[in-house]
Amino acid sequence: xxxxxxxxxxxxxxxxxxxxxxxxxxxLDHRHNGGFPMTRGDDYVFKAGDMCGHNIVIATLxxxxxxxxxxxxxxxSQAKRFFxxxxxxLLVGVAAGIPDLSQCPPRDIRLGDVLVSMPDLxxxxxxxxxxxxxxxxxxxxxxxQGYILAQTETVVRSAISSIKLESPDENKLFQEYYEAIKxxxxxxxxxxxxxxxxxxxxxxxxxxxxxxxxxxxxxxxQRTLVWYGPxxxxxxxxxNAAKRDHLRDHYDIIxxxxxxxxxxxxxxxxxxxxxCDYADEHKNKQWQPYAxxxxxxxxxxxxxxxxxxxxxxxxxxxxxxxxxxxQNRRSGKRSSRELTDSDEDDIRRKRYLTDDPxxxxxxxxxxxxxxxxxxxGSGNVSIGGGMSFR
Numbered sequence: 001x002x003x004x005x006x007x008x009x010x011x012x013x014x015x016x017x018x019x020x021x022x023x024x025x026x027x028l029d030h031r032h033n034g035g036f037p038m039t040r041g042d043d044y045v046f047k048a049g050d051m052c053g054h055n056i057v058i059a060t061l062x063x064x065x066x067x068x069x070x071x072x073x074x075x076x077s078q079a080k081r082f083f084x085x086x087x088x089x090l091l092v093g094v095a096a097g098i099p100d101l102s103q104c105p106p107r108d109i110r111l112g113d114v115l116v117s118m119p120d121l122x123x124x125x126x127x128x129x130x131x132x133x134x135x136x137x138x139x140x141x142x143x144x145q146g147y148i149l150a151q152t153e154t155v156v157r158s159a160i161s162s163i164k165l166e167s168p169d170e171n172k173l174f175q176e177y178y179e180a181i182k183x184x185x186x187x188x189x190x191x192x193x194x195x196x197x198x199x200x201x202x203x204x205x206x207x208x209x210x211x212x213x214x215x216x217x218x219x220x221x222q223r224t225l226v227w228y229g230p231x232x233x234x235x236x237x238x239x240n241a242a243k244r245d246h247l248r249d250h251y252d253i254i255x256x257x258x259x260x261x262x263x264x265x266x267x268x269x270x271x272x273x274x275x276c277d278y279a280d281e282h283k284n285k286q287w288q289p290y291a292x293x294x295x296x297x298x299x300x301x302x303x304x305x306x307x308x309x310x311x312x313x314x315x316x317x318x319x320x321x322x323x324x325x326x327q328n329r330r331s332g333k334r335s336s337r338e339l340t341d342s343d344e345d346d347i348r349r350k351r352y353l354t355d356d357p358x359x360x361x362x363x364x365x366x367x368x369x370x371x372x373x374x375x376x377g378s379g380n381v382s383i384g385g386g387m388s389f390r
Contacts, residue, residue, distance in 0.1 A: 020092060
């Protein structure tokens with residue numbers, strides 16, 4: 001098996017569960033043969049490929065590892081260190097959907113719907129609902145009122161905004177991607193829709209009695225809807241309808257999952273989930289393949305909205321994105337068309353240190369590149385790698 005170069009990949013698709021990773025692999029336009037060189041301390045094996053012109057890697061948890069925010073944080077931190085040209089990540093998989101039929105209009109989330117973590121002026125994009133101070137009154141005072149996690153990555157939010165312009169018909173953008181993989185097989189079947197007749201929502205009345213909610217079947221054109229808003233993230237696997245509704249009413253969340261709180265403060269990331277249950281006692285894995293496929297299809301549309309990065313070589317040749325499957329390299333020599341962003345930074349620094357008059361022409365320019373935390377207001381400047389000051 002040949003060796004792939006970590007510097008050729010800039011997007012990390014995080015799919016913690018096996019079924020989520022399988023859906024992601026099926027979404028690739030091409031899989032790249034070979035593996036990444038590993039050494040002691042490298043704990044994760046990454047799968048590589050390209051999608052919508054981007055070279056991406058798919059990261060998942062090792063078999064048998066406990067899920068949750070801690071495992072997700074370790075995976076994200078190592079991915080950031082392993083890929084030197086890392087740009088942003090996508091956390092894609094399944095979650096519990098939390099309908100709120102009392103709203104006007106009703107938030108009628110169904111199994112298989114897509115949940116997209118998005119902040120607004122009043123709410124964060126993700127809420128670490130179990131991280132805070134116990135006040136002793138059966139209430140948890142959240143750290144920073146729930147605003148402890150970073151925002152969804154800016155470029156991802158921009159892509160999501162572009163997709164939202166098609167609302168409420170976003171499903172037309174990603175349905176074709178789902179159709180392409182729905183018959184693909186995994187360990188327990190395919191990614192087919194289990195059927196709306198098997199989608200059962202139970203609610204608990206004020207007297208504690210559980211009842212089945214009657215809902216009309218959706219038309220085929222509106223089978224899958226997309227919901228935007230805060231997603232709750234914590235260490236607990238929720239299977240309690242009363243507690244689910246309590247979290248919904250307190251934090252106005254649209255779903256519950258177990259990884260975002262461990263990832264969002266470590267890497268720039270967008271969170272896309274497919275609703276596979278309602279966080280109640282009836283929770284099971286029947287809907288996981290279909291929900292994982294729908295989330296993956298939406299995530300692919302996000303990548304289709306983002307143009308691959310363009311790079312120029314010393315000869316001025318334009319390299320559009322990173323979409324060409326990397327060749328296995330046995331020689332240390334590389335042509336100008338194989339230069340990475342890190343190589344270009346090295347070349348730029350050498351030009352500033354040289355005494356060659358031609359090379360130092362224009363050395364009074366200041367180059368600012370990179371990403372930072374963007375807040376509302378003036379005076380915020382993003383400064384990152386590849387900086388030169390003279």
